[in-house]
Amino acid sequence: MATTPPAKAATTNKKIEKASEPKSPLFSTALLAGWLVPGAGHLLNRRWMRGGLLFAAIGLMFILGLLMQGKLYTANPSDPLDFLGFVGDLGSGLMYIGGRLFGVGQTPVQVVTADYGTKFIVVAGLLNVVAAVDAHNIRIGRKS
Amino acid sequence: MTLAPSHFTAVLLFALFASTVFGITQRSEPRAMMRYGIYCFVLFAGSVIVASWLMYFIHR
Numbered sequence: 001m002a003t004t005p006p007a008k009a010a011t012t013n014k015k016i017e018k019a020s021e022p023k024s025p026l027f028s029t030a031l032l033a034g035w036l037v038p039g040a041g042h043l044l045n046r047r048w049m050r051g052g053l054l055f056a057a058i059g060l061m062f063i064l065g066l067l068m069q070g071k072l073y074t075a076n077p078s079d080p081l082d083f084l085g086f087v088g089d090l091g092s093g094l095m096y097i098g099g100r101l102f103g104v105g106q107t108p109v110q111v112v113t114a115d116y117g118t119k120f121i122v123v124a125g126l127l128n129v130v131a132a133v134d135a136h137n138i139r140i141g142r143k144s
Numbered sequence: 145m146t147l148a149p150s151h152f153t154a155v156l157l158f159a160l161f162a163s164t165v166f167g168i169t170q171r172s173e174p175r176a177m178m179r180y181g182i183y184c185f186v187l188f189a190g191s192v193i194v195a196s197w198l199m200y201f202i203h204r
Contacts, residue, residue: 050168053164053168054164054165054168057160057161057164057165058161058165060161061157061158061161064147064157067145067146067147068146068147068148068149068154069146111146111148113147113148113149113154116149116151116154119158120154120157120158123158123162124161127161127162127165130165130166130169131165131168131169133169134168134169143172144172
């Protein structure tokens with residue numbers, strides 16, 4: 001009777017294990033909530049302290065950026081740098097949408113701190129994306 | 145209402161918020177989060193101070 005060599009058997013077992021592994025979902029409510037409102041994804045996962053701190057840190061960064069007369073970018077595909085700024089801003093979710101709806105962040109640059117404010121707003125959006133992905137990882141069990 | 149902080153105040157605010165988010169998202173345990181957050185804050189603020197002194201000496 002022919003037997004399977006150990007190396008070949010191990011490879012086959014690995015293939016079977018890989019095929020039977022449940023696939024991690026690419027999307028979760030925590031990801032969406034975390035993107036729309038900073039820290040909301042963590043609150044959905046019952047991480048109250050983390051959610052509150054993220055809300056305060058990202059929310060304050062966005063608001064301080066606006067108070068420094070920072071600019072909210074619009075989708076302008078003809079200027080790649082403007083478009084990248086728009087992508088960063090969009091990471092803030094509802095704060096960005098609300099800002100655009102209420103017409104804030106549109107004043108012409110008059111003070112030197114406006115440039116700091118623009119960077120604060122973009123980085124707040126990028127940090128919010130990091131926080132939303134973290135909430136998603138907690139939701140799917142990849143992180144405690 | 146507008147806000148016009150100095151460059152260094154803006155740096156400290158930026159470092160505080162960014163290191164808070166990094167600490168929470170990049171570590172799993174509360175103690176490790178705190179340590180990593182402080183580490184990031186020191187790196188942010190420290191690198192700005194070092195770069196500022198370098199530029200000061202280049203300028204001279």
